[in-house]
Amino acid sequence: MTQTLPATGGPALPQERRLVTEVPGPRSRELAARRAAAVSAAVGSSTPFYAAAAGGGVLVDVDGNSFIDLGSGIAVTTVGNAAPQVVEAVTEQVARFTHTCFMITPYEAYVQVAETLNELTPGEHAKRTALFTSGAEAVENAVKIARAHTGRQAVVVFDHAYHGRTNLTMAMTAKSAPYKSGFGPFAPEVYRAPLSYPFRDGADADGRPVDGPAAARRAIEVIEKQVGAVNLAAVVIEPIQGEGGFIVPAPGFLPALAEWTRANGVVLVADEVQTGFARTGAMFACEHEGVVPDLVTTAKGIAGGLPLSAVTGRAEIMDAPVTGGLGGTYGGSAAACAAAIGALRAVREGDLLQRARRIEEVVGGRLRRLAARDARVGDVRGRGAMMAAELVRPGTREPDAALAAAVAREAAQRGVVVLTCGTYGNVLRFLPPLVIGEELLEEAFDVLDEVFAALPARAGTGGTAGADGAVRAAGGDDQDVD
Numbered sequence: 001m002t003q004t005l006p007a008t009g010g011p012a013l014p015q016e017r018r019l020v021t022e023v024p025g026p027r028s029r030e031l032a033a034r035r036a037a038a039v040s041a042a043v044g045s046s047t048p049f050y051a052a053a054a055g056g057g058v059l060v061d062v063d064g065n066s067f068i069d070l071g072s073g074i075a076v077t078t079v080g081n082a083a084p085q086v087v088e089a090v091t092e093q094v095a096r097f098t099h100t101c102f103m104i105t106p107y108e109a110y111v112q113v114a115e116t117l118n119e120l121t122p123g124e125h126a127k128r129t130a131l132f133t134s135g136a137e138a139v140e141n142a143v144k145i146a147r148a149h150t151g152r153q154a155v156v157v158f159d160h161a162y163h164g165r166t167n168l169t170m171a172m173t174a175k176s177a178p179y180k181s182g183f184g185p186f187a188p189e190v191y192r193a194p195l196s197y198p199f200r201d202g203a204d205a206d207g208r209p210v211d212g213p214a215a216a217r218r219a220i221e222v223i224e225k226q227v228g229a230v231n232l233a234a235v236v237i238e239p240i241q242g243e244g245g246f247i248v249p250a251p252g253f254l255p256a257l258a259e260w261t262r263a264n265g266v267v268l269v270a271d272e273v274q275t276g277f278a279r280t281g282a283m284f285a286c287e288h289e290g291v292v293p294d295l296v297t298t299a300k301g302i303a304g305g306l307p308l309s310a311v312t313g314r315a316e317i318m319d320a321p322v323t324g325g326l327g328g329t330y331g332g333s334a335a336a337c338a339a340a341i342g343a344l345r346a347v348r349e350g351d352l353l354q355r356a357r358r359i360e361e362v363v364g365g366r367l368r369r370l371a372a373r374d375a376r377v378g379d380v381r382g383r384g385a386m387m388a389a390e391l392v393r394p395g396t397r398e399p400d401a402a403l404a405a406a407v408a409r410e411a412a413q414r415g416v417v418v419l420t421c422g423t424y425g426n427v428l429r430f431l432p433p434l435v436i437g438e439e440l441l442e443e444a445f446d447v448l449d450e451v452f453a454a455l456p457a458r459a460g461t462g463g464t465a466g467a468d469g470a471v472r473a474a475g476g477d478d479q480d481v482d
C-alpha cells in the first residue's frame, strides 16, 4: 500500500507512530533490491526502511510509515531533523553562494562559528578553532596540532574508544570488527590505556572497588610505564564513550587524568563528537565534572545534520602548526557553517539544555523500571539525552549482544528506531532529538516494554550470534538487519 508522502520534513510532520505497511514496506524493499546491486555491501544500515522525511521526534519512510526516532542519525539531529532555524539559515546561504573554499576566499560564517565554539567550550582561556568536515577528521587534526605543539609523537587512547574510520583514527578506535578488521597496517605511536567502566571494573587486587581516582591511577601507570610522558603528545578521551557502550567513567576519573596531563605538558583532547552540543544536558560533557580540556573535538550535533566538525582549544596550541598545515577543500563549508549558526539558535530558542535534562529523567526512569523487573537489563547509565541499557544474561555480567540486536529489530518492526552499541554489541542506546515530545517519548518506551515482554527470556541468548552480528555491523552499531 502506498501513502501520500508529506511534502516537507521538519517539525510540521505529524508527531505520531504510524504503521501503514509491514516493515520494510514495498517501496523500501524495492530500494533495498536496487541498493544491493549498486551500493557496496561493506556499507551497512541499521534500519530496513528508507527515509522520506523527518522532523521533531519522527522519521517517515517511503511507504508512509512514521517511526519514533530514538537515534537522531547517531546523535546528529539534536535540534530536530530539518529544524526550521537550520533550514532557513542554509537556504539563505546556498542562495548567496555555495562554495568559495575558506582557504581561498574566506567568509564571515566560518569566523562566527569559530567565535561561538571558542565561547561555548569549557575554560576562560584564549581559544582558537579550525573547522573540518567529519568527526574523524577533527580527531586527526587534534592529534596533528598536539604533535606540532609538543614536538612529541605518542598518542594515548582508551579501551572501548571510538574515534573514527580513517587510518589514524582506526588505530585510535578500539574495536576490531567491523571498524579495523582487514584494514591494517595502522598508524604507529598510538597506545591504549584502561578506562574506568564502573559496571565492569569490579575490585582491585586488594579487593577494593575501582573508583574514579583508582581507575585513573591504573591508566596513568600504564601510560608512564609503557609510553612515558616525555614522548606523549596527547591523551584523547571521550568524556562519555559513544560507540564503545555509552560508558560514563566513575566520578573523579576525568579530573585525575586532566591533572596528570597538565602536570606533564601533555595535551588533553576531549573527543566530544558524540557527547557535545547540548546532548548530555550540558553544552559539553566535560562540564559535568568541571574538566577543562586543552582541545575539544566536535561534529555531529553542531550543524543540525550538515557535515561540519571542529577542533577548538588553547590559542597557543591551536596556533602551533605552520600556516597552511590545517585545512581541506570543504572544511567549514559555508552551508555547514550557516547550519551551525541555525542549530545554535535552535538550542537557545528551544531551551534544549533543559530538554536534555528532562529526557534524562524520563528515559532514566523508564529504563530503571524496566531493569527492576527484567534481569536482562544489567546496567542503566548515561546523561541527558544520551542514555543506555547494557544487556546481560540474567544473574551475570555476560554480554547478550543477540538480545540487543533482537530488541532493536523488533522495536523497528513496531515503529521505534533504537540503536545498539558497545564493544560487546550488547548496549541499547537512546539518543532522541531534544525536541521530541514527551508523549511520543513515553510511547516509545511503552513499545520497548512490549518488546522485552515479547522476547522470551532465553530468546537471542544462544551461541555466536553476538559476534556474528558485530562482524556484519551496520553504520555505528551492531544491529543486524537481515
Ligand code: PLZ
Residues within 6 Å of the ligand: 074, 133, 134, 135, 136, 137, 139, 162, 163, 164, 165, 238, 242, 243, 271, 272, 273, 274, 275, 299, 300, 474, 475, 476, 477
Ligand atoms: N569520535 C566520539 O562518536 C562517530 C560513527 C559510527 P565521523 N561515531 C559514529 C560509525 O559506524 O561510523 C564519532 C564519535 C566520536 C569520532 C567519531 C567520528 O565521526 O563524523 O563519523 O567521522
